[in-house]
Amino acid sequence: MMKKLIKASFLAALLAFSACSPKSEYTNALPKNASVVVAMELDEMVGKAGLNGSSGEKAVEKLKSLIKGGLQGEAAQLAERIIEQPSESGLSFDDKVYLFATPHAGAFAILAKVMDEGKLEKLLEVLEKESIAHPLREESGCQWTQVGGALCAFNKGTFLLMLPSKGDAMSMKGTLLSLMRQEAGEGFTSLPEYTKMEAEGNDIASVVNLSAIPYEWTTPLRMGLSGDIHLEDIKYFLNANFEQGKVVVNSESLIQNPKIQGFFDAMDKVMQPIGGKYLEYYQGNTMVWMGGNIQGKELYRMLCQNPAIKQALSNPILPVDVEYIFSSIEGDFAIGCDNLARGNYLMYADVTNSQFLQTFENLRPLLALTGGQIMLDKVGKDEYLMRTYYGNFWFGVKNNRLYVTTNRTWAEEVGRTYGASLARKPWAGEVKNNRLFATANLNGFRNVFLQYIDYINVGMPDWRHGKAEIVLKDKNANLLQQLVETLEKL
DSSP: OOHHHHHHHHHHHHHOOOOOOOOOGGGGGGGGSEEEEEEEEHHHHHHHHOOOGGGGHHHHHHHHHHHHOOOHHHHHHHHHHHOGGGGGGGEEEOOOOOEEEEEGEEEEEEEEEEEEEEHHHHHHHHHHHHHHHHHHHETTTTEEEEEEEEEEESSSSSEEEEEEESSOOOGHHHHHHHHHHTTTTSSSSSSSSHHHHHHHSSEEEEEEEGGGGGGGGOHHHHHSSSSSOOGSEEEEEEEEEETTTTEEEEEEEOOOHHHHHHHHHHHHHHBOOOOOOOOOGGTTOOOOEEEEEHHHHHHHHTTTTSHHHHHHHTTSSOOHHHHHHHHHEEEEEEEEEEETTEEEEEEEEEOOSGGGHHHHHHHHHHTTTTSSSSSEEETTEEEEEEEEEEEEEEEEETTEEEEEEEHHHHHHHTTOOOOBBGGGSSTGGGGGGOSEEEEEEEETSTTTTTEEEEEEEEEEEEEEEEEEEEEEOOSSSOHEEEEEHHHHHO
């Protein structure tokens, strides 16, 4: 009986949407300029899903019925055989399966090792009979065809399927065959990040750079970069592992550009380790919370290294001493929101004094020119209410704490601490290990994507490393197990 549901699901996707080398040389087809490369240990993930042996039989039967419902005749029979025994596809799922994207999300691809060329050829011939695939053609030492909106090619060792994000599938033919001809040392495998990705031993490992962003979205980024910094220079290594009760994702900067490294060094001075003092100022059911520790003087100094920003901050037309405001902020800050839809938020920040508030008094003549669209009211000692067309917000300083909030009640209760606060959360002790920490409470969500999740935490101990934990409501099983259980209940 079938022992690997996830492996079969990969083939099921191929069927629903719709062929030179020994051992591991199929990885030669990975492009050197890929913006994203993802390696998946499907065999390991299947084991964590609890599908080995008879434990997954019910889920397998469910998958059979789902797949067979969309296929008929020989295709349905072949699909059933593949679900029972994935090796019938001709592909090896004991080896890693790779996903990759070309720069600016031009195309997406799946790369797998061919174990039996004849079985894979048979699969594609069946798809042809079902009018899912075109007839196979031979070119450049491999066979290729169109499957739905994608192109695929295979030879004795390599299977590659590519799907363009825009345009006709045939526009990818040249790229497809070129990658199939690629030899050792020509592609992604020649890069040090490939070696790192292969050595980590994670369920999912990936390397991503900012050229993954669609080109039309990158204009602001490209305008802000100096001529010797390119989007592909900004790259990260990420891995994900399915653990009991949570999914853990780690990130690490792979950036070597000296200018970007200099930026990271500057940010390490701007953002210091969090003290964690503001956790008790937010109720335990706060939906979204973020905390950090900021050195305002260092931040202002870093911002002013950019001539355009420096000019904007020192604009003589604005009667505001921006430098003085920045310099007054020193220490922990936090911002929390109880409901994203309502837009209620409360922010705190450590300040050295309250004198900088005087600069807002200097704004009154300018605000008078708005014809009542923006109004500033002093509502107490070092306390203000800003009325705007888009809504009101209260701000001020109490006990060397700057506060800003959109909620009148919170403004009246500034400085209040809670017994059932975020400080009581199981993750509270992790906050001090980071320079930036954020959490999202998703326990109340019931949609199909978020129903398993209790909360998500993201922490950055420095600007080169990060860690995210997706913590599940069920702490006794990993996410893969829970997904299989859901499939069984369908």
